[in-house]
Amino acid sequence: MKEWSDEELDKLFRASAEEFEAEYQPSDWQSLRRRLDEADGVAGGGWLKSMAPWVAGVLLLLLGGMGVHFYGNEAGIRRERAIVSASEKGGGKPDARTARPPGAAFSKSEAGETDENVESKPQSVRIKGKKAQEIAAAPEVAEKKKELPRNPVSVSGVRKPTDPERRSEKGAVLLLKKALTRVDEKARNTESMEEKLSELAKRSALRERASDDEFRSLLPALTKLASRATLPMRSAISYPAVAYAQPAVAVAPKPEESIPKWSVRLGLAPDLSMAGTSEMTSSIKPGSSASLLVDVNVRKRWVIQTGVIMSLKNYVAMGGEYTWPSEWKYKQIQRPNSVDGSCRVIEIPLNIRFDIRQSPTSRWFVGAGVSSYNLLKEKYEFNYDSYDPKTVMYGYSYNEKLWAILCHANASVGYERRLTQRLSILAEPYVRIPLRKLGVGQVNLFTGGVWFSVRYTPVFRR
């Protein structure tokens, strides 16, 4: 009979682990094979799934590109057709805004048809005159114009908003009537013609449609007008007068200097807490903190800051750094070698900040102050170097929500970068130095971290 030492015990179990032999089970392979087969199927689907957004994007780009390409070509063709149609069917000068053709047509319209130019370029006038003569000689041409597509731009399947008057089956007639209303007074030197033209102008303005009879009655006048049409179109068109009053030059008021009286900031930070400086205390995972703070400007560079910080603090305390509660004194003789602690804390800081360097877009600052903690939940796990069967305390949690007033001193330095007039981002390394011991275990809890915050600053004016 003997009590086994650690080494003997380890050797015994190490040998048993090494000697263990497991017999191959084909059913285990079958199970894995099914899983691999499924994964292969899913893998294909997964590949497709992962590629789907890219494929969709490429397809959309292709479709969009094709659409732009074909639509662009078609629109160009339609414009060219409209120009040719207008010039062939006596529409006169095409509307430069909607039917400016590339190449020759463009240069023609850009040429500037002044009186002098008319002499050198009488083509458009000649066309107009010729067409007018054709209209006069063959009334059926006017009838033919009725058969124009009611909405030429929709022929290829794409509709474009057009002049509603052009949608009329008498669109060509109306266009002609409009053109006539713009003819210079010199071109309308007979009384009867003036009367009829003014009447037509009125009707045109009222968007009335001229009947075929009216059109026929106008034909002699039009013929006469066309034969006299030696005036350039530019001079024949009367433009509406635009009244423009020069505004009084107002001196813009100088913007008042904005004074941010207060601001709020939301922040997140890792919480690196420790109860000592030994190597072991750094082996625990970090906690986290979130803050909602209010900054109140008391002077140009001085700010008072307060708010709420929620933290989860994880730390390790060595045996000597943790105070064994007196009420447990007689529970067990053995004391823990170390304690893994964690606690949820609501922190109320009261800090003063001083801007050591300010610029319109950034500032450097330092801060200092004190904090009070409300310990929401304390949790301790006790670690022992050796096993004692009489040891009963392996862990403990405490939910008394104790307040520790002004228990920590704060210090920080930070940099703020302004994004907009009201928003800025901050990075602020900080430390919390214990002024008094904390919690059931009465540990001196040091905390460090870096605040990453967003600040909102309302703008006030004097």
Add this chain to the structure above:
Amino acid sequence: MSEHNSAAILELLDGCLQGNRRSQELLYKQFYGYAMKLCMRYARNEEEAKEILNDGFFKVFTKLETYDMKRPFKTWMGRVMINTALDQYRREAKHQVYEDIRSAENMVVDETAVSRITHQELLELVQQLPPAYRTVFSLAVLDGYTHEEIADELEISVGASKSNLSRARGKLREMLAKVSRQEHERMVR
């Protein structure tokens, strides 16, 4: 050719890289015993060990391209198995309740009786440990991890790792004493 891996293993690995089921089956069969030996240390029973084993082999087959052929395959595969077992432990650790050790009245062990306990039975004692103790004991004693490595793997402090190992040993001594007493009584009869 790698000095650590035989030509046959390299050929199987090549087939596995191409997704050849036959190669995968042969490799699985070849290392089944070794992998199962590792998994049994971290599982609470054989069924769970098989689950870890197949999870581990699934990773081996699907991530074989990450394996460096110049290194021993057996070591790499063993590492994958242990990591898979630790993943399983981390998942379950979230749902574990606090388990304490009841103190034993008598921890004296009969050596003769212990010598009659099979390796299988001893391994079962390890499996009966609470998960936190079992994992630390297996990592530290059976697979030779340091406390720093264990603390890093299990996201606990070094102190907690040492403490868990100490408790695991204490618990094993208790169980060993109990088993040896039963064995002694059986021998006396």
